[in-house]
Amino acid sequence: MSEVLVVIGAGGMGEAIVRRLGAGRQVVLADFDERILDRVTAALDGDGYRVHPWKVDVSQRDSVAALAGQASELGSVTAVAHTAGLSPVQASTAAILAVDMVGVAFVLDEFAKVVAPGGAGVVIASMAGTFATGHVPAEVEAALATTAAEELIDLPFLAGPGLADPGAAYSIAKRANQVRVQAASLAWGRRGARVNSISPGVISTVMGRRELAGESGAGMRAMVEASGTGRLGTAGDIAAAAAFLLGPDASFITGTDLLVDGGVVAATRHGGS
Numbered sequence: 001m002s003e004v005l006v007v008i009g010a011g012g013m014g015e016a017i018v019r020r021l022g023a024g025r026q027v028v029l030a031d032f033d034e035r036i037l038d039r040v041t042a043a044l045d046g047d048g049y050r051v052h053p054w055k056v057d058v059s060q061r062d063s064v065a066a067l068a069g070q071a072s073e074l075g076s077v078t079a080v081a082h083t084a085g086l087s088p089v090q091a092s093t094a095a096i097l098a099v100d101m102v103g104v105a106f107v108l109d110e111f112a113k114v115v116a117p118g119g120a121g122v123v124i125a126s127m128a129g130t131f132a133t134g135h136v137p138a139e140v141e142a143a144l145a146t147t148a149a150e151e152l153i154d155l156p157f158l159a160g161p162g163l164a165d166p167g168a169a170y171s172i173a174k175r176a177n178q179v180r181v182q183a184a185s186l187a188w189g190r191r192g193a194r195v196n197s198i199s200p201g202v203i204s205t206v207m208g209r210r211e212l213a214g215e216s217g218a219g220m221r222a223m224v225e226a227s228g229t230g231r232l233g234t235a236g237d238i239a240a241a242a243a244f245l246l247g248p249d250a251s252f253i254t255g256t257d258l259l260v261d262g263g264v265v266a267a268t269r270h271g272g273s
């Protein structure tokens with residue numbers, strides 16, 4: 001039976017993950033934007049990958065379930081990388097919560113039903129979620145981790161005035177990703193599979209460059225310059241982390257988050273010491 005790699009989100013990180021892990025596998029590449037999907041599929045096909053493009057809207061459970069069903073018909077779903085998302089300069093609070101928070105919950109639910117024993121998943125969260133750690137009350141984190149996906153959006157905390165700003169909504173959505181993956185590792189474990197999140201720092205993809213050009217850009221550049229690496233990340237840096245977490249060297253790692261931020265969080269917390 002063929003091994004299937006599912007990559008959701010055909011943007012910078014999604015394409016890099018296919019290039020790193022897709023050789024010799026059937027690749028299901030899914031995105032909301034058909035132009036991006038067509039362009040990236042054509043480039044990957046030309047380079048020898050066997051790519052099955054699929055249109056998905058991760059904010060709709062039926063759409064994610066159809067994607068999971070299609071992937072499992074192709075073969076054994078041994079690796080799932082969820083990279084689809086919206087950033088604060090691109091979208092409203094409502095869209096960010098629907099795609100970045102609820103969408104991740106749908107992907108974790110639906111792929112827990114089809115992932116192969118021995119398989120693994122990664123969800124791309126963000127260092128914004130790591131920065132939110134300690135600022136979200138424990139009972140809210142518990143609710144974000146386990147409330148049914150359809151009911152997440154009705155949590156009273158999310159209706160507060162603090163989330164009117166898309167940047168604040170993004171931070172909460174990404175913190176939700178981290179704790180949701182922790183909780184989901186139990187269901188994935190019952191299938192003999194693992195799931196983890198990766199929290200990138202500032203990565204030079206289309207999304208990252210848009211954020212750098214936006215109103216928070218100067219602050220982000222300053223944080224990067226002060227970090228231990230002093231550089232922006234590349235999509236390849238994230239693909240390398242995904243390869244580790246999806247591969248056999250990580251067979252004892254599940255339900256955790258890997259911060260891949262070039263040292264930005266460390267410098268922010270300890271830069272003055």
Ligand SMILES: NC(=O)c1ccc[n+]([C@@H]2O[C@H](COP(=O)([O-])OP(=O)(O)OC[C@H]3O[C@@H](n4cnc5c(N)ncnc54)[C@H](O)[C@@H]3O)[C@@H](O)[C@H]2O)c1
Pocket residue numbers: 008009010011012013014030031032033036056057058059083084085086087099103124125126127199200201202203204205206207208209
């Ligand atoms: N680039 C960065 O600096 C950075 C930093 C931290 C976290 N992240 C996170 O990494 C992930 C990948 O980011 P990227 O840099 O590759 O971004 P990208 O913009 O290059 O790719 C994201 C893709 O998601 C797709 N998408 C958006 N809404 C969708 C929906 N409803 N259904 C399906 N697909 C949808 C977009 O069409 C796009 O192709 C995102 O979750 C992002 O929040 C990015």
